[in-house]
């Protein structure tokens with residue numbers, strides 16, 4: 001999505017652009033699976049910040065709404081706890097207040113105070129961190145020193161959330177937003193508490209027809225602007241060609257060499273450094289040491305029945321959130337009592353499953369793949385994946401999805417190994433580099449290569465980070481850098 005967005009902006013500015021994708025279809029992690037009358041989005045299921053996509057299309061003189069229909073989702077998410085409590089989060093102030101009054105009346109005011117704090121964080125960070133990106137240490141000093149303190153970098157997400165809410169269920173609910181960029185609420189800086197405002201203040205959105213329609217819209221627009229998009233194994237990039245410290249083109253798996261004035265890599269930066277570029281300087285070694293975000297374990301289930309208790313987005317919480325994150329980020333093992341996300345797009349788009357049936361997308365946070373064999377969980381060990389699948393299905397049955405296992409008629413599994421192989425995602429990370437460090441925004445690889453001239457990075461592993469809106473913003477940042485370089489005659 002980052003690569004296509006960059007191609008759109010450059011083509012709209014009059015550049016000649018070619019895109020190379022090693023898979024059969026564009027979209028990367030935002031992808032599609034269709035089987036036996038069922039259809040699933042394989043990655044993102046909820047998008048935020050619709051103004052980001054509108055602005056991309058406007059930059060090319062088009063209107064987003066002529067390509068896709070965005071639909072608000074209400075409830076934004078249904079949360080269920082092991083004791084059976086259910087809570088529907090909404091971006092409607094009225095419905096949210098009512099839900100909070102039923103769950104924990106003493107936390108209603110806390111919610112409004114927390115959302116005001118979340119909005120303040122957004123107002124302080126959006127411009128310097130999201131819309132511009134940090135590409136040099138000097139950029140840090142662009143920040144007003146007071147701002148550096150106001151963005152709450154010294155507490156963790158959890159410490160800040162806990163200082164607002166008294167009900168532990170609400171603490172868990174708001175802690176969960178740290179996972180939106182693959183981090184742990186017990187390690188990530190409280191600055192990430194901007195995310196609740198982004199979702200509950202600005203709204204969570206679904207793309208009618210399924211999220212893959214957004215990738216198709218980017219592709220259609222790129223095509224209209226004359227971008228040449230090449231997909232398939234023959235178009236896998238095997239090397240970024242470098243002459244005298246300058247990126248000058250690509251060598252593809254089909255043997256072709258493509259000359260280029262500038263190269264933008266949308267592949268994961270760590271993978272790109274290790275596999276596509278000549279080793280150069282200390283950075284090549286350092287980059288592999290940045291902690292990746294978490295990975296994911298996904299089940300795509302075609303189920304012969306429907307469960308009326310499910311909303312479009314559902315979270316089934318674990319009883320011990322701290323233990324779950326210890327498993328994922330410290331022990332690097334999948335949690336055996338995990339929080340489970342279930343997305344049922346068939347509720348909004350009934351043709352995503354045969355009549356009376358349901359297409360369930362089930363996602364559990366999983367550790368990134370470890371290179372240290374002593375701590376690695378081996379998804380390829382015979383029986384390991386199946387055993388974890390059984391555990392997840394069993395948990396869902398305990399949450400009231402009765403006889404789920406007997407009703408599954410179509411099924412596919414995606415493990416962290418699949419994520420790594422399909423998308424060249426470094427260690428299977430979903431969101432690039434994790435934010436489990438208060439300096440992560442400054443450690444993330446920059447959008448302009450420091451080692452090679454005319455080489456740029458776009459996507460979840462560079463600035464401003466993972467998630468569809470942010471990778472779309474990263475394209476804007478990269479194209480801005482290219483314009484600067486052109487003006488300087490580089």
Ligand SMILES: Cc1cc2nc3c(=O)[nH]c(=O)nc-3n(C[C@H](O)[C@H](O)[C@H](O)COP(=O)(O)OP(=O)(O)OC[C@H]3O[C@@H](n4cnc5c(N)ncnc54)[C@H](O)[C@@H]3O)c2cc1C
Pocket residue numbers: 001002003020021022023026027028029030042043044045046047048235236237238266267268296298363419422423424425430431458459460461465466467468469471
């Ligand atoms: C299960 C899951 C759930 C998610 N949920 C959400 C969500 O709800 N909301 C949200 O906003 N985000 C979500 N995300 C994250 C979101 O999908 C990503 O942050 C975003 O799509 C990444 O885009 P990208 O531009 O970084 O590129 P990627 O998606 O990483 O794509 C990179 C592309 O480069 C290609 N490539 C790699 N190496 C080569 C090579 N050598 N030659 C040619 N091509 C190559 C890959 O095949 C891939 O197509 C989710 C992701 C996953 C996996």
